[in-house]
Amino acid sequence: MASEISRQQPKWHLPTPSSAQPVLKFQNSLTKTKTDFVPKRGRQVTWYNCGPTVYDASHMGHARTYLAMDIIRRVLEDYFKYDVLFVQNVTDIDDKIIIRARQQYLFNNLKQTTQHLDAALINTVEDAWKAYVSSKLEKVAGAAESALKDWDSFLASMTPEETAKAILVDEKFKMTLGALQTSRSAISNAQKSLAANDSSKVQADALLDASQDIVSVSLDKEHGSEVNDPKIFRDFPAYWEDKYFEDMEALNVRKPDIQTRVSEYVPEIITYVQKIIDNGYAYEAQGSVYFDTGRYDGHDGHHYAKLEPWSKGNTALIEDGEGSLGSKLTGQKSKNDFALWKGSKPGEPTWDSPWGAGRPGWHIECSVMASAVLGENMDIHSGGIDLAFPHHDNELAQAEGYYNCKQWVNYFLHAGHLHVEGQKMSKSLKNFISIQEALKLYTARQIRLFFLQYQWNAKMDFKQSSMMEVIQGETTLKNFFDNVKGVLHKIRSDGSRGASELPNGGVTHRFGPTEAQLLSTLQAKQDAVHAALCDSINTPVAMDEIMNMVSQTNKYIATGSKAVNPHLLNKVATWVTSMMKIFGVADNGADIGFGSSSDQANGNVEDTLMPYLHTLSGFRDQVRRMARDNAPQNQFLEACDVLRDTQLVDLGVSLDDQEDGSALVKLVPREELIEAREKKQAIQAEKEQKRQAAQAERERKRLEKLEKGRVSPMDLFKSRTDEFSRFDDQGLPTHTKDGEEVAKSRKKKLQKEWDTQKKLHDEFNKEMGNQ
Ligand SMILES: [Zn+2]
Incomplete structure (x- = not known):
């Protein structure tokens, strides 16, 4: 025992990594460089993304931002495994909304009241x-x-x-x-x-409909100030908010964790504005409140326009940021000063405030809502590049003026522009594509695969030729998944358990030099994808590496199709699938491949489900009918067989009846099932033929036997005049033809013969009587 105690474990060495590991960096608009990503609270990441101003259908320019941010969010949540809190607002108080809501209301009114x-x-x-x-x-x-x-x-x-x-x-x-x-x-x-x-009213409506934009402008000019029902200003944006979320769902964009709506944050906005005034960075003028850029910039270490210092004083951008109703505001000390609170005029929604009736300015909305949920500092703030100045610069000034802090946002991310066929998207250039229109041309998966080809902050050119390439890439991926699934399925069912049989009868494990090579390629690609994602979520490089892995694996399958290593193939395909899931391209439920719902080229749930639902509903109708008619049990079983062997086969569904009485459900190509069904039917037909032949033979024998009984036992011997001459009353011979009495022993035999015939004759009579 003593010697065991004296033995000690040898010294352990801390491993040294073979190479320096990349760390996640973000292209940060606050530095215009890639900066290391350091969340303030370990794994927790707080994030505010500027949401939509809801007054019209969302277009591909919006998709550029929301899809790009969705991809980053998914990578942070599902790849880097951060606990992300994603907050996004809906701007439902805005000059554009007010004008559009009024115009629509006035135009509809005119149409309704016009009778002829x-x-x-x-x-x-x-x-x-x-x-x-x-x-x-x-x-x-x-x-x-x-x-x-x-x-x-x-x-x-x-x-x-x-x-x-x-x-x-x-x-x-x-x-x-x-x-x-x-x-x-x-x-x-x-x-x-x-x-x-x-x-007629038809003619009147035709005139108005063709002139809607034109008439609406003049109606608003004339009567806009008379519109004062708050419901009009609530219902209009509510409609477009719903449409926005429908579009996002169609694009498979994750919902915000917390969603804020400006109209529900007005009291908080008023308190916030008051504090900025109290801190000395805002002032009231003629019922409106303005941010005092002159006092703020350079005071107490503050900087105005941190994101785009060069844009300070850009009148066009500033005016655009103030909104189309904003130019009517007066009283600013400087043209750089922007409205925190706008004194409302008639025809605009209003809330009471210490500065009179009014409504919030655009920029303050985001500062307040982001602060309300995330507090005095956040890890990430994001939005489209168009929002950098003045919106985001003003947001930063307001919040840092409110908190008297130096860095309200640590990482500012801006999604790049979207062009269509090389040109800026605009309604007047007729290259304006709404999300709904794009989804008519391409599936959400194709659009997402296209977006992955661009880094989130890069300028994107949405063009048909690139989409064709994306569709080709999608097919490559789909074929790869199908091939691997096919190989794996085959190995599962051929009993080889993935081992190859050798000529000498032994088996081998299929992990040779080609497998070692493929495995090392996989590891290299995994490292490369990690490095790409660390490099400010560089999805185009990551996708390139993944597609390259796919093509290397395809080569491996092609050269060794009879002896591939299924475990290794499974490993590669599962990894590719997992990356597609992270990017939001594949369904979460998929093991290998894009998943069931996205296998449909058009992704239309109705088209996919209806044939199955019709079959289900038809079967239900039939069962109910039979139950009401008290149909015999075998009819129910027959109906079940028809469902399994005909209707479901046509739908590519295979039901394998199990011993426990349940069925194993499998989706199998229709052709395969039909072939199997035809084979089964042929075997059944053969069996049936044999059964029928046997039955016919039995019947023939029965009739033959029956025929024997046609003669009555009474007449059985009477025809045998060459043997007998006299008979008793039962027809039994008493004397031979020579007149001698029939011997006793012979009589006994004849009696037996008689008895047999009696039995046959009785049967015959019975059969005849039955007929
Ligand atoms: Zn915003």
């Missing part, structure tokens, strides 16, 4: 048309005057060259022209209708 076409209505539309010409064509010198003087000759003078020149001055020129022309022809149609005594 008359000269007054045509005049109203024509006045609106003229006003629209004056205001919308003013940027192009001389255009408004010529258009009002003679529309047709003005239109004729707009050659492609002239139009191109005009677009340089006003990018919306062509769109304006289109709207004016549509309305102009509707006006002349209406005049003709009226002259022909057709003053």
